[in-house]
Structure formats: C-alpha cells, structure tokens
Amino acid sequence: MEPSLVELKSRLAEISDLARAEAILHWDMEVWMPPSGTSARAMQMATLESILHEKRIDERIGELLDELLPYAASLSADSDDACLVRTVRRDWERARRVPTELAAEHMQTAAGAYEAWVKAREESRFETFRPWLERMLDLRLRYVECFAPYDDPYDVLLEDFEPGTSTSEVREIFGALEPELASLANAHATDDEDEFMRGPFPIPAQDALSRELIERFGVTWDSFRLDTVVHPFETTFGLGDVRLTTRYSENDLLSLFTAMHECGHGLYERGVSPTLDRTPLCTGASAALHESQSRLWENVIGRSLPFWRWFYPRLQETFPGPLGGVSLERFHRAVNRARRSLIRVDADETTYGLHIILRFELEQELVSGRLAVKDLPEAWNARIEELIGLSVPSDQVGVLQDTHWSTGGFGYFPTYLIGSVLSVQIWETLRGAIPEVDDQIERGDFVEIHGWLREHIYALGRKFTPAETVERVVGGPVDPQPYLSYLREKLETLATT
Amino acid sequence: MEPSLVELKSRLAEISDLARAEAILHWDMEVWMPPSGTSARAMQMATLESILHEKRIDERIGELLDELLPYAASLSADSDDACLVRTVRRDWERARRVPTELAAEHMQTAAGAYEAWVKAREESRFETFRPWLERMLDLRLRYVECFAPYDDPYDVLLEDFEPGTSTSEVREIFGALEPELASLANAHATDDEDEFMRGPFPIPAQDALSRELIERFGVTWDSFRLDTVVHPFETTFGLGDVRLTTRYSENDLLSLFTAMHECGHGLYERGVSPTLDRTPLCTGASAALHESQSRLWENVIGRSLPFWRWFYPRLQETFPGPLGGVSLERFHRAVNRARRSLIRVDADETTYGLHIILRFELEQELVSGRLAVKDLPEAWNARIEELIGLSVPSDQVGVLQDTHWSTGGFGYFPTYLIGSVLSVQIWETLRGAIPEVDDQIERGDFVEIHGWLREHIYALGRKFTPAETVERVVGGPVDPQPYLSYLREKLETLATT
Numbered sequence: 001m002e003p004s005l006v007e008l009k010s011r012l013a014e015i016s017d018l019a020r021a022e023a024i025l026h027w028d029m030e031v032w033m034p035p036s037g038t039s040a041r042a043m044q045m046a047t048l049e050s051i052l053h054e055k056r057i058d059e060r061i062g063e064l065l066d067e068l069l070p071y072a073a074s075l076s077a078d079s080d081d082a083c084l085v086r087t088v089r090r091d092w093e094r095a096r097r098v099p100t101e102l103a104a105e106h107m108q109t110a111a112g113a114y115e116a117w118v119k120a121r122e123e124s125r126f127e128t129f130r131p132w133l134e135r136m137l138d139l140r141l142r143y144v145e146c147f148a149p150y151d152d153p154y155d156v157l158l159e160d161f162e163p164g165t166s167t168s169e170v171r172e173i174f175g176a177l178e179p180e181l182a183s184l185a186n187a188h189a190t191d192d193e194d195e196f197m198r199g200p201f202p203i204p205a206q207d208a209l210s211r212e213l214i215e216r217f218g219v220t221w222d223s224f225r226l227d228t229v230v231h232p233f234e235t236t237f238g239l240g241d242v243r244l245t246t247r248y249s250e251n252d253l254l255s256l257f258t259a260m261h262e263c264g265h266g267l268y269e270r271g272v273s274p275t276l277d278r279t280p281l282c283t284g285a286s287a288a289l290h291e292s293q294s295r296l297w298e299n300v301i302g303r304s305l306p307f308w309r310w311f312y313p314r315l316q317e318t319f320p321g322p323l324g325g326v327s328l329e330r331f332h333r334a335v336n337r338a339r340r341s342l343i344r345v346d347a348d349e350t351t352y353g354l355h356i357i358l359r360f361e362l363e364q365e366l367v368s369g370r371l372a373v374k375d376l377p378e379a380w381n382a383r384i385e386e387l388i389g390l391s392v393p394s395d396q397v398g399v400l401q402d403t404h405w406s407t408g409g410f411g412y413f414p415t416y417l418i419g420s421v422l423s424v425q426i427w428e429t430l431r432g433a434i435p436e437v438d439d440q441i442e443r444g445d446f447v448e449i450h451g452w453l454r455e456h457i458y459a460l461g462r463k464f465t466p467a468e469t470v471e472r473v474v475g476g477p478v479d480p481q482p483y484l485s486y487l488r489e490k491l492e493t494l495a496t497t
Numbered sequence: 498m499e500p501s502l503v504e505l506k507s508r509l510a511e512i513s514d515l516a517r518a519e520a521i522l523h524w525d526m527e528v529w530m531p532p533s534g535t536s537a538r539a540m541q542m543a544t545l546e547s548i549l550h551e552k553r554i555d556e557r558i559g560e561l562l563d564e565l566l567p568y569a570a571s572l573s574a575d576s577d578d579a580c581l582v583r584t585v586r587r588d589w590e591r592a593r594r595v596p597t598e599l600a601a602e603h604m605q606t607a608a609g610a611y612e613a614w615v616k617a618r619e620e621s622r623f624e625t626f627r628p629w630l631e632r633m634l635d636l637r638l639r640y641v642e643c644f645a646p647y648d649d650p651y652d653v654l655l656e657d658f659e660p661g662t663s664t665s666e667v668r669e670i671f672g673a674l675e676p677e678l679a680s681l682a683n684a685h686a687t688d689d690e691d692e693f694m695r696g697p698f699p700i701p702a703q704d705a706l707s708r709e710l711i712e713r714f715g716v717t718w719d720s721f722r723l724d725t726v727v728h729p730f731e732t733t734f735g736l737g738d739v740r741l742t743t744r745y746s747e748n749d750l751l752s753l754f755t756a757m758h759e760c761g762h763g764l765y766e767r768g769v770s771p772t773l774d775r776t777p778l779c780t781g782a783s784a785a786l787h788e789s790q791s792r793l794w795e796n797v798i799g800r801s802l803p804f805w806r807w808f809y810p811r812l813q814e815t816f817p818g819p820l821g822g823v824s825l826e827r828f829h830r831a832v833n834r835a836r837r838s839l840i841r842v843d844a845d846e847t848t849y850g851l852h853i854i855l856r857f858e859l860e861q862e863l864v865s866g867r868l869a870v871k872d873l874p875e876a877w878n879a880r881i882e883e884l885i886g887l888s889v890p891s892d893q894v895g896v897l898q899d900t901h902w903s904t905g906g907f908g909y910f911p912t913y914l915i916g917s918v919l920s921v922q923i924w925e926t927l928r929g930a931i932p933e934v935d936d937q938i939e940r941g942d943f944v945e946i947h948g949w950l951r952e953h954i955y956a957l958g959r960k961f962t963p964a965e966t967v968e969r970v971v972g973g974p975v976d977p978q979p980y981l982s983y984l985r986e987k988l989e990t991l992a993t994t
Contacts, residue, residue: 014544017541018544018548021544028525039735040735221531225529238534238537239537240531240533
C-alpha cells in the first residue's frame, strides 16, 4: 500500500477509536450514569473531544491528502480508497474551520444541557432549560460563524447532517409536502383514540416482543444490545457492537415501533462493509439516509397490513385483555390512523411531517435571530395550533418534548422527514427488485429485504455523498411525490375498509 | 496560584479524564458489551492508553515539577499541593520508563485475553487461555525489564499496586501468617457444609437485600450503581459516579458479602476529598489499603455477631424456606466456619489467606521463569493439595477461577491478604475511638463508622504513601498479629458456642 495511505489510515483509525470512545461515554451517560455523575462526565467528554478535534484537524492529514492526489486519481472513483480520500478531504477542510476550544466547550455544555432538559421535562418547566438552551444556541451560532460567508446560517448546521443539501432545497421539498399533509390531516385526522390501544400492556411482554421482532429483522445478540432510556437512540461502537435503546409505557405499544425504528438504524450501521472499518466511511451516508432506514422498518414495513397479518396473532396472544376482541383490520387501522397529537414521536405518518416542518421553521428563526429562546414556548404553542389544530397544555408535551436541542442538534429534525420521503422511494425500488415482498413479510421472512438493503445501501457506508447514494439506489433525486401517494393511498384505503 | 501549578493541574486533569474514560470502556466491556464487540473495544482501549501514556510521560510535566520545587518546599508537607508534587514526580519518573507501544499493546492484548479467559473458564479448558496467558506474562516481563536493574523482578509488579513495599517484606508477613493459618485451618476446618446455606435464595430478593445493606453502609443511588458481572469489581468514573458490580447464585448467599466488599471499595473512592478531584491523588492510597476497606466492611463488620443480630431477622424473613428454622447462632457460625474450599472467593477468612499465599508463590515462579505457563495447572493442583488438602477436579475451579492474570494483574493478589491484615489493625483503632461500635452495628447504624473511616482514611486519597497512610491511621507498620488473634478468637468462640 502507498506509505501515505498507510499513515492516513492509521490516523483515521485512531480518530475512529476516539470517536467511538466518546460515543460509549455518551451512551453510558444516557443509559446508566447516576445523576451525580454529570459534571465529571461533561469534563471527560470535553477532554476527549478536544483531543479528537486536534487529531481531526492535524496539518499532517492535509499533507497526506496532497501526497495521495495522484494515487487517488489512478483509482476507480467507486473504490474504497478513492472515496476515502475524497471524503476525508471534505471532512478535514470543514473540521479545521472550528477551533478546538469551541468543539470542547460544545461537548461539555451539552452534557449539562442534557441534564437540565431531562429535569425541565420532568418538571414541565421551560425556565429550567432556558439558560442552557441559550448557551447551546450561542455555541451553535459561534460554530456557524466559523463558516462565514454563507448563504444561509442554517445551511451550515444542515451540512453536518445532510452534506450537500441546502436550506432552500429542504424548503422546496417541505413546501411541496406541507399543503398536502395538511389537507390529508384535515380530511382524515381524528381526535379520538381507540380505547384498546391504551392497554394495559405489561412491560416485560413488550420487551420480549420487541426483541422477537428485531431478531426477525436481522438483529443478532452477539453484536447488538437493547436498553431503556428517556429518549431512544441508536449508537455504534464497532461493526460487532451496536447499541439500540427504547422506552416502555404500559399504556401504549409505541415501544414496538421504537424498537423497529432503532433497529433500522442499527442494521444500517451493522451492514457497512468491513473494509471501511475504523475509517470515517464506516457509518451511514447521512442523517436522512439513516432515517430512511429507521422509518422504512418502523413504518413502511412495521405499519403495513402484511406485517400485521404475520405479527398480530402473536400480539393478540400476548395481550388478550385489551386485544382479544379486536380484529386485525381494526388494529391495523388504529396503528395507521391520522390523529392530531401533541407529541412528535407518537404521531402518525401524516401529521409527523407537520411536526417536523414546525421544528424546521422554529430552528431557522432561532438561528437567524428572528426568535429569542425566551419566546420559544409561545411560538411553539402558536404554531402547533396553526399546523395541528391543538392547544398545548404544558411545555412538557410542547417545546420540551424533544432532546435534540439540548445537545445542540439544530439541523437534525428535517432529516426525519427527508428520510420518510426517501424510505418510500427506496421501498418502491426494492419492491421492483423483489416482487413477492408482501408474501415474505406476511410469513415474517425479512431475509431477502435485509439482504437487498444491505447490498444496495448499508454496505456502501459513507463512501458517496447523500445525493450520490440516493441516485445510486433509486435512480433520481429526493422526490416527495411517492411519499404523498403512499400516504394518500393508505389513508383512503383505511377510510373505506 | 503559581502558574506552573495551574498548568500542571490542567495536564493532570486531562490525564484523569482520559484514565476515567478508559475505565468506562473497561466497565462497559465487562458489564454490557455484546461478545462481538471485543476486537473493536481492544483497539479503542489501546488507542486511549497510548494517548494517555504519552500525556503521562510528557517532558513538560518534568519541567513543571522542577519549576515547582521551591514552591512545594515552602508548603506544609501535609498540604494537598505538596503531596501532589511529590506523588506526581514518582508517577512520572516511573511511567517514563515504559514505552508507549508497550502500554498500548498491554491494553489491547488484555481485552482479548480477558475474553479468552471467560471462554476458557466456561469450557474449563486451560488450553483456550494458555496462549493468551503466555502473551500477557511476556508483556509483563517486558514491562519488568523497563525497570532494570531491580532486586527481584516481582518487586516491579508489586510497586504498581503497593508502592514502597518489597517482595521480601511481603514474604516476611506471609511467612508469619502461613504456619498460623495452616494450623488454624487444621484445627478448625471442616469439609461439610450446612445444608441451609445452599438455598434456594431467589436472586431478586438477594439483589434487594444487597442494595438495602449497602445503603445502610452509606451508598446513595445518586452516585452509585450496582450491576452484575462474571467477576465482580469496583470502578470509579468521578466523585459522584461509583460503579459497584456483583454476581448472584440461587444456591448461596455470597452476593451479600460481595456487595459489602465492593461497597467498601466504593465508599473509599466516594470519600476522597473533593479538593483532590481530577488529580492522581483522587483514589485510594494503594491496593492493600483499598482491600483493607473492602474486607473491613465484608468481613470484620459483615461476618460479625452484632451485624447478624441486626440483619439476620431480615434475612430469615426474606428466605423463610431455607432459614426459617435456623437460629442466629447457627447462621453466624455457618458464615464464619473454616472450610476447605477450592475457590478463593468462597473461602472463609482463615483459608482465604492460604489461597493468596499460593497465588503469590506461583506468580513469583512464573515471573522468575522457574515455572512455565504450560505447567501452571499442574503446579496449581499440587499446591492446593499441600496447602488446603483438596484435589482439584477441573481447571474451572482451579487455575481458571480468577480473572486477574487475564489482564496481566500479577502482583495484585498479595494485597488482598495485606488488606485483610490491615483491616483488623484499622478496626482496632476505630474501636478505640468509638467504644460503642458493637451497639451501633447491632442497631444497623453505620454512620459513625463510615464517618470515622472517611475522615481518617478515605478523605486522604492517595496523598501519602501506603506506609505513611498506615502509620497515620494505626500508628505503626503492617502487623499480622492482630489479624491472627482476631481469627483465633473467632474460631475458638465458634467452636465453644
């Protein structure tokens, strides 16, 4: 191997090890850490981040990339090494705009802000979180300034999650979605809830079913864990070490959808080609591609009729009390019906998009300075009223419901909706390749689906840009129309059965 | 503050953060990591160790220590800063003897060796572990050579756990103990076991009792966790984040003693003065001092008659099946009687010492090259026969029972027995200061005991050498006689009641 490539890969491996160590500290913080551990953990994470950032921006990486130009040019553009050199150059040029002190301060503040958010949410008291959110926003604005000049400050934030996608492109996609989603919600959304969906569903049984489900999807316990947290997420410590998290409530079955969602993220990470291990390509192509997989398994598969034809008998047998007298059709309608809801993660597929659009708009206002943090709850509540038609009784089920802002994750929310849009585009492509897919799902057989996704998406990791990856998989750009047709068809079918 | 001291403390804080991050990775590896995570984790730990070691041996630390000589000389020798400068100089001079590559290779190999040990123990197959143990021993011998010339290669290993204590001093202490322990075992040890000690004791109830007990000792769940592992240990991630681990079997009550043991370690770490946080003084003075605390809570308190006067009714009420008809006196005798046992962690206080002496001897033979790893099982079995009078039916309950060698921890075992010896010396001092201590224990009141230990031992952290710490607490050196008297009196009392 080229000596410069050997040295570059050794540096990248070290960076990957440190990034994963940081992820382990973060996972432990959210899953197990006792409350008084926060301040020590915040400093540990800041120290790690500071070392990691220094390594990421090392001048030597730039020199090695320069030395590798002729070699990279001699390779096929699709080869692992050509993709590596290309991607590392982009990452390196971007990272070196950011001072190490800012990266470390972000990490340290985020640990405190996360703790404050957990407390504020419990208390339903925005004021507990406000000063921390102000600090996190300020840190993000300082980060944005590292990339001046820019067209739109929000572009800078989006770029970390969705490289190459501009705010105006997202606005355009969401602009096409919003009126259609609103009109579908107006036509179909109800306020009432099916009584049988409130359980009780004993938690140990939900846990067992969650595990059973995701095992069928492809999870193996030699390489995965599933643990309980306040705000579920997925994180990866190695190709053989994927951590899913979930949460349980006796009064709903959301945990099944959460497990399928996080499982989708986990299968993506687990399926990256081992040749990319310990490089920055060993992860998903972008947040939206990642969400396309979580939402594909959670919704496109996990709320489909074939799926419940397979799994509903197991569910009914597990929870005969609430579900014994409920037909498959009623249950399938219950997990798909459009409902006005205050909580994003409880939302059906139609109103979900409206929740995302709300956050996307508020984030842009915060980042542009048009909205002050102190006025955020009021703005939130007004917008929920407009978009969803509900009044918000408390900040707990309003502005405090999501964890993302506590860790400074402005720019992430839009990727959920782009991911949903992509999930349907990808599904239609997969359906073309595996015409008997419904029969397979109805038998609880996900082997071919998982294999197709692994081959066409997961194995690529982050070799290509999100746009290139989407183009390779679905043969075109992000397109909201298939998603809208999917929703329309689903809601119309439900209304007539 | 002196500018050199500010810089030194900032470097030490970074080192402390990284060491704790490494501890988090290690804890996760033993408590939660799925099996396929090992190879990635080994590399992450090696990368962290390599960065940590480079920071520990940085020339700049030596310069700062030189600059601080006049300042340190102006301070009281007992002050935090004087102790810091003294201890950091010793640590730094020692660490820089060791090449970073060796430190990283040790860390990486240990992760694989630990996994191999777990597997070998399950299979009861020494051959699975042998090549790994050979590698770990070889790494330790390379480490020892970094400190040449030395009087005894074992001194080098001991120094990491018991700074300032030589192998010959340990030999002398153990030489005084061995004939007395053997004679006590000969006079009192039986082979039979009380049937009621075999349970069944349902595990959830053992867990609840373990938690109840250690809460009484001083554990608060805002700062502690208790989790389950193969080989219990304690580790600390911050003054407010102490992790205890334990294990359960339905067929014995060892978990209660394990919980008290690890709790002793945890209270020590939790009790270090906050002024020492993020410095290398923020931990126990040595492994033996640490073991003096684990064994004090586990044995001196946890196997005493006053303790069981308080706690036996709770135990009886929890496990009425096996214990309903068993008197306090019979139970107290059962948890204290000398028994010939193959397993160190199951051993009573008398034969425990013989188990340690065996390991101390075998370790010296391995390190001096007088014994080859391949001949270890045979040597183990022969020595158990001599010392304990039992023949070893399988390596699982023989040479494979302990985890220590898998991570290269040669030199640790002797600290258990020195710790036991110290625990009684410390207890007698405490008893002099709190004459009503038995009454307090009988009421389940450990506040004053914990307070005294915290003030006289825990708060000091690692400010003083082990010998200085022992001198400060008990007013003299390590002395095996009080421990022998304690055992003799206990066994004679049990024999006559």
